[in-house]
Amino acid sequence: xxxxxxxxxxxxxxxxxxxxxxxxxxxxxxxxxxxxxxxxxxxxxxxxxxxxxxxxxxxxxxxxxxxxxxxxxxxxxxxxxxxxxxxxxxxxxxxxxxxxxxxxxxxxxxxxxxxxxxxxxxxxxxxxxxxxxxxxxxxxxxxxxxxxxxxxxxxxxxxxxxxxxxxxxxxxxxxxxxxxxxxxxxxxxxxxxxxxxxxxxxxxxxxxxxxxxxxxxxxxxxxxxxxxxxxxxxxxxxxxxxxxxxxxxxxxxxxxxxxxxxxxxxxxxxxxxxxxxxxxxxxxxxxxxxxxxxxxxxxxxxxxxxxxxxxxxxxxxxxxxxxxxxxxxxxxxxxxxxxxxxxxxxxxxxxxxxxxxxxxxxxxxxxxxxxxxxxxxxxxxxxxxxxxxxxxxxxxxxxxxxxx
Numbered sequence: 001x002x003x004x005x006x007x008x009x010x011x012x013x014x015x016x017x018x019x020x021x022x023x024x025x026x027x028x029x030x031x032x033x034x035x036x037x038x039x040x041x042x043x044x045x046x047x048x049x050x051x052x053x054x055x056x057x058x059x060x061x062x063x064x065x066x067x068x069x070x071x072x073x074x075x076x077x078x079x080x081x082x083x084x085x086x087x088x089x090x091x092x093x094x095x096x097x098x099x100x101x102x103x104x105x106x107x108x109x110x111x112x113x114x115x116x117x118x119x120x121x122x123x124x125x126x127x128x129x130x131x132x133x134x135x136x137x138x139x140x141x142x143x144x145x146x147x148x149x150x151x152x153x154x155x156x157x158x159x160x161x162x163x164x165x166x167x168x169x170x171x172x173x174x175x176x177x178x179x180x181x182x183x184x185x186x187x188x189x190x191x192x193x194x195x196x197x198x199x200x201x202x203x204x205x206x207x208x209x210x211x212x213x214x215x216x217x218x219x220x221x222x223x224x225x226x227x228x229x230x231x232x233x234x235x236x237x238x239x240x241x242x243x244x245x246x247x248x249x250x251x252x253x254x255x256x257x258x259x260x261x262x263x264x265x266x267x268x269x270x271x272x273x274x275x276x277x278x279x280x281x282x283x284x285x286x287x288x289x290x291x292x293x294x295x296x297x298x299x300x301x302x303x304x305x306x307x308x309x310x311x312x313x314x315x316x317x318x319x320x321x322x323x324x325x326x327x328x329x330x331x332x333x334x335x336x337x338x339x340x341x342x343x344x345x346x347x348x349x350x351x352x353x354x355x356x357x358x359x360x361x362x363x364x365x366x367x368x369x370x371x372x373x374x375x376x377x378x379x380x381x382x383x384x385x386x387x388x389x390x391x392x393x394x395x396x397x398x399x400x401x402x403x404x
Contacts (some may be wrong), residue, residue, distance in 0.1 A: 009229075026055045042102045046115065049095040057084055093119055101128035109141045113149070126152040139163055147176055147188075154187030161195045170248045189252045190261045196241065196249045197264040200271065201226070203240035208233075210220060223267045227274060234274045243279040246272055250294050253281060257339065259302060266298035286316035287328045297336065306340055322355055329353060331363035338365050343373035351383045368395050 012035065020028035031054035036045035051061040059080075080088070096115040102162035103112030105128065129151070134142055138160075146156025159178075160169040169192065177188045187280045204226050209213065211230065218225040226235060239246075251274055253265035272279075272291035283290040287297075295314070300309035310333075330353045337346035347370035354360065365373070370379045377400035384392035 029055050038100060038140055042099045046095050046099040050092060052086060053088060053091040061183055097124060103129060104128040109138060109145060113145055124149045134163060150180060150184060151175060153180060153184040154191050157188040157191040166245045170245060173252060185255045189255055190258060192249055192262050193253050193261050193294055196245060197268055200241040207240060223271045235276060237276040239275060239279060247281045247290060253295060262298050262302050267296060269295040285320055285325050286313060286332050300336060300340055327354060327358055327360050331361055334364035338370060343370045344376050346370050348372060348379060368399060372399060
């Protein structure tokens with residue numbers, strides 16, 4: 001394939017004309033595409049590919065709407081055969097991938113995202129951004145794409161921790177990640193928990209070795225094991241990490257399901273539980289006693305002391321005043337039931353305990369999610385029928401007929 005700028009002609013215009021005359025419009029368009037690709041002129045490459053793909057599909061290289069306009073002027077897409085429009089769309093999305101990833105690699109992040117947004121493939125976009133070296137100049141834009149646009153929230157959190165520190169990252173998580181789905185939350189919080197645990201453990205080890213240089217110390221990587229070398233180390237107000245950062249990290253960690261990060265979170269909560277009383281920060285119910293309640297939560301999700309944790313959170317669910325606290329206690333208990341494998345119990349509890357007309361926080365899975373997890377749809381159907389909820393009844397009825 002000839003490149004317009006590498007031909008015997010110094011003038012690419014002349015060469016383009018020659019190819020079109022001798023080989024046809026499609027070959028001229030291919031030469032134009034190859035030239036734009038080789039010269040990394042990415043926006044021009046997209047337009048060149050658009051012309052090529054239109055010619056390949058028997059369309060004019062450029063769509064020119066009528067000059068008169070008016071109500072009777074139909075869009076081109078309404079005139080094309082559906083299979084032609086589908087194939088054109090498919091090829092243009094492929095062009096967006098090539099152009100967007102090329103722009104990303106060249107550091108033109110905002111322009112690249114303009115093309116890759118249309119593709120709707122976050123995994124592809126994340127891969128296209130892998131080679132970008134973060135700097136203070138492009139940091140805001142990288143974080144915007146990774147976190148705010150949701151391309152790779154976990155990677156964005158790691159990047160923020162490295163370049164902006166724990167405090168700024170926690171602020172970011174509070175304002176942005178809390179509004180995202182559970183998968184993104186877990187990716188971000190997992191990164192935070194690993195970072196905070198590593199930092200706290202390193203500071204604690206250094207302090208213990210300074211106080212007891214003769215001690216070899218455990219190689220378990222567990223904070224509680226190092227605290228065990230010096231019982232009561234924290235009683236006088238000693239701490240090894242900003243205590244507000246610790247509290248926020250433990251609070252965020254409730255969304256985790258991965259056993260490795262849950263163990264790290266439990267380790268952090270155990271450290272927090274041993275802090276001096278002035279650092280025992282209260283939290284929102286049902287985690288008002290932040291560290292003991294969080295520790296019970298983490299351990300239950302790890303399969304430890306499950307029944308004791310369920311009794312604890314059920315007591316909260318049944319005792320918290322819904323006028324003051326809303327349904328947060330009820331939903332939290334139902335969420336724990338579902339996450340320890342008791343979806344049927346969670347569903348029945350929600351149907352019995354949720355007050356009529358009170359807006360839920362969205363902490364617990366929905367009734368249809370719980371019914372799907374347990375395979376028991378009849379209780380939801382009966383509940384919906386009693387409440388006159390035709391839509392809920394239909395959702396349970398129809399979902400029950402789906403073969404899995």
